[in-house]
Amino acid sequence: MKNPIETYTVEEVAQALKLHPYTIRRLSREGKIPAFKFGGQWRFDKKQIDKLMNRIVKR
Numbered sequence: 185m186k187n188p189i190e191t192y193t194v195e196e197v198a199q200a201l202k203l204h205p206y207t208i209r210r211l212s213r214e215g216k217i218p219a220f221k222f223g224g225q226w227r228f229d230k231k232q233i234d235k236l237m238n239r240i241v242k243r
Contacts, residue, residue, distance in 0.1 A: 191227040200237060 197217070198205040209226060212219040218232040 190230040191222075192230055192233055193228075194226050197228050197233060200233070201240075 192200075194205045194208050194212075197203075198208045201208070208217065211217040212226050212228075217228070217236065219226050219228050221227070
């Protein structure tokens with residue numbers, strides 16, 4: 185069996201990026217943050233979010 189995808193929740197991403205969870209959900213709906221819905225909740229692939237955070241920090 186393949187390794188399951190490790191994910192963050194909205195709250196975890198919001199805390200890491202220092203944004204409100206509503207903002208994270210809006211950015212997800214708009215496709216500005218890589219995300220997918222699972223069971224009606226937004227989930228974020230840890231690898232993709234870590235890459236995003238690294239790009240933000242390097243600016």
